[in-house]
Amino acid sequence: MRITIFSPKTIQEFAKPMCSFNYYRLIFFSALLVSFLGPQRYASADPTDGFTPVPLQNGNFVLEKPYNVPLTDRYSHVDGVNKLWVYNHDKPFKPGSDTRPRTEIRIKGCDYSSGVWQFEGYAYVPRGTSGVTIMQIHGAAEGATTLQLRIYNGVMRYYKYDLVATDLYDKWFRLNVIHDVGKGKLTVFIDGEQKYEGHDQGPGDLYFKCGVYAAPEKSSNYMESRWRDIKIYKK
Known part of the structure; x- marks a missing residue:
């Protein structure tokens, strides 16, 4: 499993109340999810894709x-x-x-x-x-x-x-x-x-x-x- 380490400042910024949740935090959460699951678990391609x-x-x-x-x-x-x-x-x-x-x-x-x-x-x-x-x-x-x-x-x-x-x-x-x-x-x-x-x-x-x-x-x-x-x- 790949582990991504974030700085304390970044974690503090992400932990702000949900009322201030915005587009950028959504992007951050998506990146965190991909980092945790890995690309193969996040999506699997069909063998015929691109053919x-x-x-x-x-x-x-x-x-x-x-x-x-x-x-x-x-x-x-x-x-x-x-x-x-x-x-x-x-x-x-x-x-x-x-x-x-x-x-x-x-x-x-x-x-x-x-x-x-x-x-x-x-x-x-x-x-x-x-x-x-x-x-x-x-x-x-x-x-x-x-x-x-x-x-x-x-x-x-x-x-x-x-x-x-x-x-x-x-x-x-x-x-x-x-x-x-x-x-x-x-x-x-x-x-x-x-x-x-x-x-x-x-x-x-x-x-x-x-x-x-x-x-x-x-x-x-x-x-x-x-x-x-x-x-x-x-x-």
Whole structure:
């Protein structure tokens, strides 16, 4: 807690009877309140403040799924909710690929290589889904991705490493991810609260994805996530 020390004269002036309370004392009291509470307690900004929405149409959402099954066997869209699921033994998204099985929404028309961009969506992960990437930023100077957010037993991690958030099973949560390419910085918010900040993997041809993409190891047999109100913002 930050403590501000005022001189005896200042305190005496502020302590004058309330009948003489005026505009300047109101300003003084407001400054004292901010000093005591701190700026973070006084007001909290929304992650999208200062960003401009990018218009999205149905054509911006491209589905990737195991190549040998119909889309309806791994995806549904009902009442605005995108439900995506995959099995650990499924084929990759195209013949000859050595990638793990996935059912993902690839957001096209919002590819970027510079600037400040933001993904927003409301996600739901049912209990039992584990060892799966539910959101990623594809593209990097090193490796295939600059960010993967994975669920392990209800806990979200940066890849399989840093803890991002806990207790995410069986409830809707708002996910915001900001990527500042110039600063090489990634920031993750859950329900409007910052949960993680780290470095990206270098510049590249970048785009956002969400859904279910099996992790290299310890994936559950069945993996599912649901998404609604997906938006992209930029500065």
